[in-house]
Amino acid sequence: MKVLIIGGVAAGTKTAAKLKRADRSVDVTLIAKDKDISYASCGLPYYVGGIIEDKSGLIVNTPQKYAAMTGVNVVTGIEAFKLDSENKTVLAKDVDTGEVSSYTYDKLVIATGASPVVPPITGIDKAGVFKLRLPDDAVNMRDYLKNSNVKKAVVVGGGFIGLEAAENLQVQGVEVTVIDFASQIMPNVIDPEIAAFVQKHLQKQGIRIMTGVAGQEILGDSAVQGIKTTAGELSADLIVLSVGVRPNTAFLQDTGIEMFKGTILVNDKLQTSLNDVYSVGDCAMVTNRLTHARQWSPMGSSANLEGRLLGQILTNIDKEYPGVLGTGIVKLPNINCARTGLGEKQARDAGYDVETLMAVVEDKPNYYPDADAFITKLIADKKTHKILGLQVIGQGAVDKMADIAVTAISLGATLEQCECMDFCYAPPFSTAIHPFVQTVHIMLNKLNGYLTSITPAEYLAGKADGYRVIDASLKPSIRGALYVDLAKVNGPIEGLNKDDKLLLVCAKGKRAYFLQNRLKHFGYTNTLALEAGLTFSDVKVKTTAKLTPEEIKAVKALGFLQDKTTGDKFNGRVITRNGKITANESKVIAEAAEKFGSGEITMTTRLTVEIQGVPYENIEPLREYLMQNAGLETGGTGSKVRPVVSCKGTTCQYGLIDTFALSEEIHRRFYKGYRDVKLPHKFKIAVGGCPNNCVKPNLNDIGIIGQRIPQIDYAKCRGCKVCMAVNSCPIKTLQLVDGKINIDDKHCNHCGLCVNKCPFHCFDNASDGYRIYIGGRWGKRVKEGRALSKIFTSKEEVLSVVEKAILLFREQGITGERFSDTIDRIGFENVEAQLLANDLLARKQENLAAQKHLVGGATC
Structure with a gap:
């Protein structure tokens, strides 16, 4: 039997390898358009972030290695362009030479995968615009990051790959904005309330998220400078396009093969509508394992499973593909998110009698280091008690929660069958009752009427309007709510009628349930517990109570x-x-x-x-x-690095340096990058473009002032009676002495106004630089900062001094004192010597990890 496979990567190579293992006599040929036939496309964002250090780590198998290992005949650089199913022939052409070749088959497998969708945005051909589908995409992006000094990036698309790209760009020190045309991130993957929670988390982590926003035009000349969107212009040095993928099936349009929106429809044997033609992977439309409705699931995991199964089917082994659950997982900054099965809307649309639950349970005992919690949305059928879907977020191993749900759904298990599942337990791994089982217990309590609750989505929709909020937390946590100490409830609560509508809220939902149980016992008939509590929902109570x-x-x-x-x-x-x-x-x-x-x-x-x-x-x-x-934030208070302030810089007639560029870099590195670093007091930074000092740099903890230092060619001085350079000096540090120009270096402020003023070219040359003042302050005790002795000539030198000043203040400052006080206490010369050396940077990590200044000194 002769089997032809079009396409490699996951589905094609897996099909071929399993087929040859099942029957070595089968003649298998695999043709692929790309030179690489087997690569880790899901690892591409992590190459960009440097987690995968070498490109070779992305290549699973070379064509030569794969062919030798499997016995498959591999031909790369060949693109199929015509299928004649009646004559069982495929025409293909060499992508380099255009030479056409013909391939015959007994069985044909189409595994051509999918390609990134290119959104209708003008200017996507500019340098700095990238997709993430092939290894070269990731390699080129990382090279561009390194060589083009990328500071800001915009990711167009908030799906798995887009968010992974955002995280890894941030790892590389890039300020990232994600835009998505949909009303939420990860649309059609997780439910809206889960997406909203993740979005808030990402924004707290410094990744800017803008939903309901479409890209319109890439700005810049030959290279990216920004992107015009429906929400305005966003500056950027790099753009990532990640708005989804489209099946590579255009060459099949005139074959009569049954397709839907470009995907190839297959049955449970992975057969297409054409005789002896099969399809697997991202180009194939399979079915949903639960509903049996058509579902497209372009995932590497399902592609591999489909390929392996088809390899067996092609050798007449009687197996059927059961369909997909759309299982997926994504790693994000300090949070992971996984899902499987049906979302709430999908389940209702499919006709199920749906019950949902949002639960917060510990992933490990709270006494164990790094213990966190799983926030889990469980979806079940009220009638059968079968699990329909699960979505989970948390810092820990959310995959095990989703994987257990996959098992339960695949086997048609009921909640009762999961109630006593005997999972592994030891403190480094889990709680005594596994988090999944705990979540099942809570769902059973809800279905059986022991727990009467309201979901976060229902709370947002106003279902608890008219209910009085009862704070059941360990300590009062909701302003204006009646606080009830659970441990002291041994009868009716004074001031609460037994038929009052009461919304019980605590941190995670557990104490609210316990309180509800007691209140029911004492005759309270109208209580609701808020699922997931304050962990997930922002509960507000209208009150005239005085703020604490x-x-x-x-x-x-x-x-x-x-x-x-x-x-x-x-x-x-x-x-x-x-x-x-x-x-x-x-x-x-x-x-x-x-x-x-x-x-x-x-x-x-x-x-x-x-x-x-x-x-x-x-x-x-x-x-x-x-x-x-x-994409705007509030802040700028507390004992931290404060937002930088700058003058207009080179847009002013006297400006010597680009203060906006420098101040944005300082903002990115030290206001954003050091946002969680606690200092003895506030630390203010100002950048002035010239010695005019419009933003008073020398009255800040550290101030940077642009300098233009004239390089005088004394040989060209003619001792003119009226010297144009002297007349241009606003502070009279230039004078004619004995018929020759003289400059008072001690008092010259390097404003640069004398440059190019001499008609005989004495002042044609100058060097630009930066003067740095430290220890200034204004307020109750105004003090002018003192300049470091060195004039710095590069921006990187300046940024290094700023960082060292922050580190010195954190390390050697006393909580409550300003930087100027620290300088006075340990001596200016001592501080200057440290700022000009690199010892502070050498012990940076130790410094930042120290538990210091937990209660800072800033009052505003």
Whole structure:
């Protein structure tokens, strides 16, 4: 028997290998368009991030190695372009020469996979625009990152690959924004409330997420400088296109093969509508294992399984492909997300009588190091108690939760059959009752009526409107709610009628259930427990109660300072990255001020925009609105590196350096990069483009001032009675002495105004640089900073000094003192010597890991 396989990678190579192992006599030929036939496409983002160090790690098998190992005849660089199913012939051409060749078969396997969808965005041919499908894509992207000094990237598409690309770009020190046209990230993969939780988490981790936003045009000349979107322009040095894939099946259009939206329809034997033609992998449309409806699942895992099964079917082994569950997992910064089976809407659309549960259970005993929790959405059928789907997020091994669910769903297990599953237990691995089994227990409690609860999605939809919130946490956690100490409930609660509508809320949902159990015993008939509690939902209670100092302090850390004239309203600081904002950002800030504040906006002396008069309950909605619509954050308070401020730099007639570029780099490295680093006090940075000092760099903890140092050619000086250079010097450090030009180096501020002023070319040359002042401050005790003795000539030198100053302050400062106090205490010369050496950088990790300054000294 002669079998021809079109396509390699996962499905094609797996089919061929299994077929040859099952029957060595079969003549198997595999033709592939790409030179690489077997590579780890799912590993490409991790090559970009440097986790996979060498490209060779991406190549599973070379054509030569694969052919020798399997006995398959492998031909690469050949693209099939015509199928004649009646004559069982495939025409293909050499991708380099165009030479046409003909291949005959007894059985044909189409495993041509899929290619990235190219969205209709103008300018995608510019340098710096990448897809992630082939090893060369990842190699080229990592090279571009290294060679083009990429600082900002925009990922178009919030699916698995797009989010993995975002994480790995961030690992490389790039500031990342993800945009997606859908209303949520990972659309059609996880349910909306799970997606919203993950999105908030990613934004806290520094990855900007904007949903409901479409890309329109790549900006820049020959290379990427930004992207125009429906939400305005986003600056970027690199663009990743990851909006999905499309089956590689165009060559089959006139063959009569049955297809749907480009996918090849196959039956449970993986046969197509054409005789002796089969299809597997990303180009094939299989079925859903639960509903038996058609489902496209372009995943490496299912491609391998389909290929292996088809290898057996082709040797007349009687097997059937049961379909897919759409199982998937993604690793993200400090959180993992997995899913399998049906989502809630899918299950309802399929006709199931659906019950859902959101549960928070520990992944290991809480006393064990690195213990965390699984937040799990379990979907089951009310009538049969069979598990239909599961979605889980957490820092730990979410794969084992999803994999157990895969097993249960595949075997048609009921919740009761999972109730006493005897899983492994030891503290490093699990809790005594496995987290999956705990989740099953909670679902059974809900189905059996022991737990009467409301899901986070139902809470957001208003199902608990009219209910009084009861705080069942270990300690009071919900402002304005009645706090009930579970341990003290031994009868009816004073002030609560037994027919009152009560919403019971705690941190994770467990104590709320325990309280509900007691209240039911004492005759309370109308209680709801909020599933997943405050871990998942932001519960607010309208109240006139006075804010506590803890509540005021908590929102101050988010950039909201109490308005002393009102007491219950706040002024929120919007981080504008050195005072420069786009027209769209300005529009969104204005809209936010109208929607959530008093409608007034002010500018602080640090060039930060403040939205005035924001009620306490509007703080989180305001923050979400700013991030979602413009990617803007609030903050800039606390004992940390503060947002950098700069003057207009080279856009000003006196500007000597590009202050915006430098200040954005400082913002990225030290405000963003050091956002979790606690310092003795606040640490302010300012960048001035020239010695005019418009933003007062020398009154900051560290200030950088652009310099232009004239290189005087004294031989060309003619001692003119009226010297143009002397007249141009605003502080009179240039003078004619004995008929020759003289410069007072001690007092020259290197403003550069004398450069090119001499008609005889004495001042034609100059070197640009940076002067750094340390230990300045304003406020109650104003102090001017002192300049380091060296004039720095490179931006990297300046950035290094800034980092060393922060590290020195953290390491040697005393909690509560300003940087100027630290300098005074240990001596300017000592500090300068440390800033010009590299010892501070050598012990950086030890310094940052130290538990220091946990209660900082900043009051605002």
